[in-house]
Structure formats: structure tokens, C-alpha cells
Amino acid sequence: VYFYSAPDNFSEEMLRGKRVIVTGASSGIGEQMAYHLARMGAHVLLMARTEAKLQKVVERCLELGAASARFVSGSMENTAFAEEVVKEAENTWGGLDMLILNHIGYSYFNYFDGDVEHVRKLLETNFLSYVAMTVTALPMLKESEGSIVVVSSVAGKAGGPFIAPYSATKFALEGFFSSLRHEFIIDNVNVSITLCILGFIDTDSAMRVVSHAIRAAPSPKEECALEIIRSGALRQRELHYPPSIVTGMLLLRGLAPDLLDTLIRSNVIKSTRLEAQRGLGSMLRPCASLHVFSAFHCILLKEGMK
């Protein structure tokens, strides 16, 4: 908690006049980030596939006080489009201060079905396009000493059942961007990389897919979006949101990985098999175990304070 909590020196002024790209901004956390940035007076360039939704988000951003707001629509399955989005920022603003990589392609929630093409496509959308955008944006980010913010998940730190292709793409992000962070430090490149490790968030898409199968309440997307912007502006290495659950889980993974796996499995298998057989897909039930992580984490903290 100490190392991963944002210090209190964040000010919304830090984003005023900054030039920010937000991917996956037509809905969910990306849409909420666009609204926060707009309120803070940033210039925003938004990206997703659905033009009609993006148009509405842009209009709202302008009402909220964005310095400017525009969008580019297209699919990140194609890395050429990823480069095009960054070029649009270069042509419009002549520079870039923050690149927020947030979009994800469709993934099913069920036993891995052996479809290698789906894994390839998801890697292209959720991982390769992030790499392509970073490569194209890097000269501008070096110039502005800017920030890269990568939105990931607890599923990119610890595997759980029924999300194998999705989880693989999130692990790939961790590997790539933590390696890149080392290289930036070695070469004195002053571009920060913030990896955001998120738990269950109440976006429409996540609620649609898994809410029926999870007992714990999801965390609010509005607060999550603000925490992502804050951690990026403060150039933090990682964001854990919600902090107690994610940090507790990662702590247990380091101390007792088999115990973590057993807890996850023991909460999952029975219910999921039944639902999968009905063809509905389903969700692991890690909530009880995550409460155990949190309790465990609190005990450690209290002991530490003593």
C-alpha cells in the first residue's frame, strides 16, 4: 500500500492543456477517463470502433471544458490503424504528453476452446497495437518527457480459469512494458510507464459478462478512471485498484502461490462447470478468497505498524 499508493501531491492542474490520447474511449473506463480529462482542461484524442458513440463522448467532453476534443474511429486489430491514430495526434497537436492504452477486443468467458486464431486476434488487439502505438508515439513522448499508461488487470498478474486468451494478452503487456521501463532508465529516457492493475470494475461490458457469477460488488468506473489518470500524472510505476484487494492478492501470490491457486480453484470449479455445460459461460468465484487476501494483508499491515 505504501509503495503503490499515490502520494497526495496530485493536482488536476497537472492535466490542463496536456495533449492526451485515450484508446477504447467510447464506453466503460475509457469514456470516464475522457470526461475527467475534459474537466481538467486537457486536449483529448479519443479512439474506438463505434463512430456514433465517440461523437457523443466528444460532444460531452467539449461541454465539460476540454481544451479540444476529437476522435478517430477504427479497429485496433490492425496495427497500421494503431500508427494512424498517433499520426493524427502529431498532425493535429504537433506533439503528445500522455498515451493511455485502454482498449480491448471481445473475449469469451469460458473454458479455453482451442481456437488459436482467437488468441492471435486478441494478441493483435490487446497487445500488438499497444506496442505499435508506443513505437510511433515515442519520439513525441521523449520530446515532451511524457507518460505511457497501460491499462491491465489482475488477470495479467495471476492466472484464473475461463479467461486464458485474455489473461495471456495482459501478461504480455506486463512483460513488454516492464522490460521497456528498464531500457528507458538505462538510456535516460524520461518517459514514464504506468501499469494499471485493475480488479472487477462496474463497466457495462464486464457486468454483462460476469456480474451474475460474482458475489463481490464491483468498483466504480468513475473512480477507477480518475485513479488511472492520477497515477499516470504522478508517473507511478503501478496502480492497484481497488488497492486492498489487488495488493492483497499480489502479496499472497508472492508468499504462497499454490495457496492462491488453490483458493481460486476451490471457489470456481463447481459452479462454473454447471454453467459452462448449460452453454452460458461463467465466472470464477474468487471473491471469498480475495477477502481472505485482504484480511491477510490488513494483518500484515497492522503487524508492520506495531
Ligand SMILES: NC(=O)C1=CN([C@@H]2O[C@H](COP(=O)(O)OP(=O)(O)OC[C@H]3O[C@@H](n4cnc5c(N)ncnc54)[C@H](OP(=O)(O)O)[C@@H]3O)[C@@H](O)[C@H]2O)C=CC1
Ligand atoms: N471492467 C473490468 O472489470 C476490468 C477492466 N480492465 C481493463 O480496463 C480496460 C477497459 O475495460 P472496460 O472499460 O471494462 O471495457 P469496455 O468493453 O467498456 O470498453 C472497451 C473499449 O474498447 C473499444 N474496442 C473494442 N474492440 C476494439 C477494437 N477492435 N479496436 C479498437 N477499440 C476497440 C470499445 O469500443 P468499440 O466497441 O466502439 O470499439 C470500448 O471503447 C481494458 O483494458 C480492460 O482489460 C481490467 C480489469 C477489470
Ligand SMILES: C[C@H](CCC(=O)O)[C@H]1CC[C@H]2[C@@H]3C(=O)C[C@@H]4C[C@H](O)CC[C@]4(C)[C@H]3CC[C@]12C
Ligand atoms: C473477478 C475478478 C477479480 C475479483 C474481484 O472481486 O475483484 C475480475 C478481475 C479482472 C476481471 C476481468 C477483466 O480483467 C476484464 C474483462 C473485461 C471484459 O469486458 C469482461 C470480463 C473480464 C474478463 C473481467 C471479469 C472479472 C475479473 C476476472
